[in-house]
Amino acid sequence: MRDPATGAFAFFGDMQEPVVSPGGGYVASLPVARMVRTDFETVVLRDRVTGWSGEVRTVDKPATLLFPAWSEDGRRLLATALDTSRRPAVSLGFVVLDAARRSVTFSPVQGGGDQPFGWSPDGGGVLRPTAGGGLRVHDLSGRPLRTFTEVGKPLRDGAARTTLGTVFATTCPKRTGRVCYWGVRTGAARGETRLPEGGGFNGWLDDGHFLGTVRGRGKSRAIVMMDLKGKVVRTLAEGPADEIENVVLWYTRR
Structure with missing residues (x-):
């Protein structure tokens, strides 16, 4: 540390x-x-x-x-x-x-x-995925406030205040290889990112970039900073795919 x-x-x-x-x-x-x-x-x-x-x-x-x-x-x-x-x-x-x-x-x-x-990024309580591809918002006593259905599987560390608004991220329903963004208050669609082949979303780094994983050179895999268009802005680490997939990533959002 x-x-x-x-x-x-x-x-x-x-x-x-x-x-x-x-x-x-x-x-x-x-x-x-x-x-x-x-x-x-x-x-x-x-x-x-x-x-x-x-x-x-x-x-x-x-x-x-x-x-x-x-x-x-x-x-x-x-x-x-x-x-x-x-x-x-x-x-x-x-x-x-x-x-x-x-x-x-x-x-x-x-x-x-x-x-x-x-955490809900709007300060309105906490979030949790529901069965079947949805998200539920609870207040801090545990009482359910609202539920969003058919939005896809919520992604961990995918809720944040961003250039798209205050959103949560999911795997897009019915569209593989894409990340969808939805408003935390209304559930309205706010945009999506097409990931590179084999890419993954691993949490927001700032309001316009997220931590991603992509295929590297040969049999390697890379941990990268990616923008909302799916473009790799910076490579943070690269190594054997089997090793990178088992790395636990802890970071503080900027």
């Missing part, structure tokens, strides 16, 4: 996957050791301004937290609570951690299988 004061990389801890908040004020991690606990789970939290570091209790077992995501203002961490004692795992709802207060709120939500929750 890079130290914001010195620019040097610093050790965060064993068996951790640290996620830095927008602005860099906090770092959170769901420690791997939580998977073998039988009582409750914790989030490792570090305040990079005050220097405080510790663990915050979250949910009781058999719930397990996955898919951590910071709010755009960098103050709250969202994570999906799953009952991993069941096969397949079943979503129980979501947790919001207020980093400054070090307080946790659990909101139960029924249904949805094992689909993860994500």
Whole structure:
């Protein structure tokens, strides 16, 4: 993990996957050791301004937290609570951690299988894919607000404020190899991107570019910055396809 004061990389801890908040004020991690606990789970939290570091209790077992995501203002961490004692795992709802207060709120939500929750970019709650290619918006208590159907499969980290408006991204229904964008408030179509052959969408980098994967040279695969026309603007990394496909990408949206 890079130290914001010195620019040097610093050790965060064993068996951790640290996620830095927008602005860099906090770092959170769901420690791997939580998977073998039988009582409750914790989030490792570090305040990079005050220097405080510790663990915050979250949910009781058999719930397990996955898919951590910071709010755009960098103050709250969202994570999906799953009952991993069941096969397949079943979503129980979501947790919001207020980093400054070090307080946790659990909101139960029924249904949805094992689909993860994500922040709504308009500040209106959280989003989750529905069965059959749709999206549902919930408020922070878990109450459903609106549902969009027949929009395609929602893409992870695909909801953001962009040059197309405040949208969520999906695989286009009935059109392979394309990403469709829909308004978060109305579900209205806002545009689409035709991906290069074998390309993939992996989340927004800024309001006009997203993180993508494309075929590289030979049998390699590349991680790239792509614009809304599907043009590769910059290659960020390239390597053997089998290795690149297994890379876990953590980044802070600019």
